[in-house]
Amino acid sequence: MPLRPPIAALSLVALLGASLPFTHAATPPTAESAAITRFDDYLAGFRREHGIPALSVAILRDGEVLWEKGYGWSDDEGEVATTADTTYSIASVTKPIAATAILAEAAAGDLDLGTPMGADAGWADTCEWLAGSQILFGRGGKEADGTPVPAMDCSRNITLRDMLNMRANGDGSAFVYNPISYARIDRVVSGAGGRELRSIVRERVMDTAGIRDIALGWRDPGGGSALRLLAPPFVVEDGKPRKNTMSDDDFRAAAGIKASVRQLAQFDMALDAGKLLPAEWHALIFDAPVAQAAGDYRWGWFVQDWNGHRLAWHSGWDPERYSAIYLKVPDRKLTLIVLANTEALWWGNSLVRAEVEAxxxxxxxxxxFVE
Structure with missing residues (x-):
């Protein structure tokens, strides 16, 4: 039997030029329709320019899906069209979802946010290793533009509350994005006698929001069709996509979820409807003042003020595999979700500044949509 040609043998024009819409929730007003058309054209061009095989987007307004679309193909032979249910590794966009579940568990009285990171038996060794490593958010130093990054201070009694706010570095007065330390949160919770993080997220978020077929890591027994519908990762070399291997990392508070834009939209709607967190938590995350010009990291979200608007967001970056953007504009009741099966959506984020407009x-x- 003859073998099918690899992706390199396919017409890249056919592969990267196609954009296939999926269901629209409603016909938007004329002004929004024009904005959608322009953004649609931009994303189609961005995808072609960056050689992204599969790209999905959803925009929500007032708690409903305003527009959603899939571009390209979710396989390596150009035969499986991207749909609303195509799943991706969302990388660090896992963080706000895990944080929401942890806060809900704490609100129910089943978890103490004051639990020390030392409840994880391996925390001390991890902290000392990071602080002595060449990793910038561990040893400290300066970013490429000269912005200082304080080192981790392993002598501090860093708590779960600190870690959910990225306060593991310096004296904790300002955030430093520290994903390796954040990835220890599940061990802290279980080490203090709490439930497995996967069970907490499944019950407090997925079941409450009615989200099905989402995989909380490779080993999730409740993952349903998430892995079957996963767009494989690609690395782009000389403008051409090449299929890459899958990461074997399982679920942590820092990363690991495999989801579609439709499932993330369900999470967003449930969060804004008050189904996942008490109202006071929603206000604390999204409405409380941002004291520092560099923005803040609070409870699993980057938060900043931009041109008179509050922005709350997270990005996702699985190097040479996947990337993601999840942005909320609370005063406009507006949300953007974009997922890709290459790293093209990543923009080299600062460790100490929230600046999603970059x-x-x-x-x-x-x-x-905002200006």
Whole structure:
């Protein structure tokens, strides 16, 4: 039997030029329709320019899906079209979802946010290793533009509350994005006698929001069709996509979820409807003042003020595999979700500044839908 040709043998024009819409929730007003058309054209061009095989987007307004679309193909032979149910590794966009579940568990009285990170038996060794490593958010130093990054201080009694706010570095007065330390949160919870993090997220978020077929890591027994519908990762070399291997990392508070834009939209709607967290938590995360010009990281979210608007967001980056953007504009009741099966959505984020407008995709979105 003859073998099918590999992706390199396919027409890249056919592969990267196609964009296949999926269901629209409603016909938007004329002004929004024009903004959607412009953003649609931009994303189609962005995808072609960056050689992204599969790209999915959803925009929500007032708690409903305003527009959603899939571009390209979710396999390596150009035969399986991207749909609303195509799943991706969402990388660090896992963080706000895990944090929401942890806060809900704490609100129910089943978890103490004051639990020390030392409840994880391996925390001390991890902290000392990071602080002595060449990793910038561990040893400290300066970013490429000279912005200081304080080192981790392993002598401090860093708590679960500190870690959910990325306060593991320096004296904890300002955030430093520290994903390796954040990835120890599940061990802290179980080490203090709490439930497995996967069970907490499944019950407090997925079941409450009615989200099905989402995989909380490779080993999730409740993952349903998430892995079957997963768009494989690609690395782009010389403008051409090449299928890459899958990461074997399982679920942690820092990363690991495999989800579609439709499932993340369900999470967003449930969060804004008050189904997942008490109202006071929603206000604390999204409405409380941001004291520092560099923005903040609070309870699993980057938060910043931009041109008179509050922005709450998270990005996801699985190097040479996947990338993601999840942005909320609370005063406009507006949300953007974009997922890709390459790293093209990542923009080299700062460790100590919240500046999502530096993303070209987000900048284009803000110009069209907010400004």
């Amino acid at each position: 993303s070209p995709v987000v900048a284009t979105f803000l110009a069209g």
